[in-house]
Amino acid sequence: MSGISGIFAFDDSRSLPARMLKEMHHSIRHRGSDDEAFIAFPASGKTATIHSGFDSQTPSKHPLLPDDLMLRLGMGMRSLFTNTEGADGCRHISSAKMGLHIVFAGNIYNRNELRQLLEAMGGAFEGNSDAELVLKAYSVWQKQCLEYFNGDWAFALWDARDGSLFCSRDRFGIQPFYYLLQDGIFFFGNEIKQLLPFLGNQQLNLPMLRRMMKINAMLNYRDETPWQGIKCLQPGENLYIKDARLHTQHYYSLHPELFGKLEFSFEDASRQYQELLWDSIHIRSRDTQALGAGLSGGMDSTAIVCAFQQMRQKPVPTFSSYFADHPQLDERKWIDIVTQHCGCDNHLVSPTAEQAWQDLVDGTWYNDLPLGAGCAAQSAVMKLAASHNVKVLLGGQGCDEIFGGYRHAQYRFMADSLRSGKPRDFFRQFASHSKGKPSLDILSNLGKTLLSTALPESKLYQAEMKLLRFEP
Structure with missing residues (x-):
């Protein structure tokens, strides 16, 4: 478990007090209180400074982040120690030599194999954190480093060499990444509550809420959230900011x-x-x-x-x-x-x-x-x-869902029996599935079964997306 927070002013003449970043970061203390750290780019210069927080393991090593420090870019990270990377969770997140700085939430599960590969290529590590691993991988493969990761993540990486911010969410969206662009200021974090104080006009996204209730699932749809103005990175999507321009791009999707x-x-x-x-x-x-x-x-x-x-x-x-x-x-x-x-x-x-x-x-x-x-x-x-x-x-x-364990998905299983030329299995399954159900439900299941028999899975998937995840 871990969490990230960040603020970034598109215009280098603008700045924000560090107090705003600290308040954002404190609101997700439940995501990890074993360690925390901040990366600050003061408005007066281009050199990053590392700061401790009240949950930092070694607050004496880096000074606490002052409330009144004015920032153009500020990023925070906090950790809950759950694996052998342990106390390195929020360390080694900044490399002045490489000009790279990162805040990372998640896990790289193939860390051992990836570390060995990078070391064989001449890479040297100071610690054992996944954040440092991603930083080193980016220094070698740039944005293609994601192809080497087996894990779940949400991170923001500042590349001081070209003044770009690179943000990414894992392939299946296990780690959340929310963001808000308000008056030329980019706010990001793992939770919506971090961003709400900075949303000027707090209005609910009613079409999104209606969609949630229709499919009986409280999930984000595409980049929408229940709040107008607050967006989320989609699973398998990256976000880039350079020269005051923001754009997103999918790097992975199912077919x-x-x-x-x-x-x-x-x-x-x-x-x-x-x-x-x-x-x-x-x-x-x-x-x-x-x-x-x-x-x-x-x-x-x-x-x-x-x-x-x-x-x-x-x-x-x-x-x-x-x-x-x-x-x-x-x-x-x-x-x-x-x-x-x-x-x-x-x-x-x-x-x-x-x-x-x-x-x-x-x-x-x-x-x-x-x-x-x-x-x-x-x-x-x-x-x-x-x-x-x-x-x-x-x-x-x-x-x-995959094994047909839910009753509402069993018509696909019954369709397989028909396609496989096993009518006896179909009638036995259908009789068992229909027992005690109203006539309308029985007819509905029969229709779904026959439709599943006639259409390939890709067409069924598209039909469900169109009917259930409707556009407002």
Whole structure:
């Protein structure tokens, strides 16, 4: 966990007090209080100075950032120590020799392999932080350095050699990056709350909110947020500022038109999927300290826990929630099956209705967006893990969709049976899926199944995007 903040005046004759940057940065203290640092470019000069904050590990090494220091560019970074980079989290983020300065939030999971590659090319490292790793990689490959990263990130990198600011968000948007351009001042950070004090006319983006409610998902759409004027970098997108001009560019995207053209046997696809799953768990866990896993009994968390336990000699600490007053939400049956099979060390929590409501309120503040009811269960699990000194939880998203685990996606599974010439399987699945449902729902599922049989996956994807993520 980590966080970044920044302000930048397009016009070099303008400046802002450092107090503004410090207030932005303090508002995300929950993202990491183990260390913090600031990079300041005073309005009176072009040389960067490094400053400590109240959460810095070694405040005596660098002076505290004065409130009244006038800045053209100021950037802040804070860290929560979770891996072997430890105390180097906010160090080595500035290189006067290279003319490069960075604030970084996230993780580079292939740090070991990438560091070895850069060292073989003559690179020398002062510490072990991911921020320094990205800085060194940029010095060699410039913007193409992203091709070498396996991880999640949101960072801003100032290149003093040509006076440019390079910002990037990871391929799938795991780390958030929000920004605001107000009267020639560029503000950025990991959370919307950092930017709201500087938004002159605070108006809600009503079309965006209507879209959220229509698809029942509180997600940003393209570069929009619920606030007019505040934007977000999209997954797999970069932002560049040079000569007072801002532009964005995608460097990565999925290609749904290829979904139906990949030729794999079921066995090959299963093998490749397992290899990718195991590798992703391995590189996330090898350098991480105080690591556990969330366990709901669903497909994604079960797959992760089972694979993770096979990699470890000691029982994996797992954390689960259930609602004792609502048997339909009690998944302990499935949790117990996984726990007994793997031999993991499971911990349970059952939040009350009052706790669930408070977690929903708190979660909305931390997330800057309204959250679904599942937030209560997830929040309870995270608090339980923290009480056992576990800082990082492995968790899964997407496996239930991929494997057809959700009932609303099973018509695709049934369509596969028809396409494969297995009508008996289709009728058995359809009868089971339709049991107890109203006639209209049965007809709807039949129509979706037949449509899925006739259209390739890429066309279905485009139809869903058009119908659900509608333009206002």
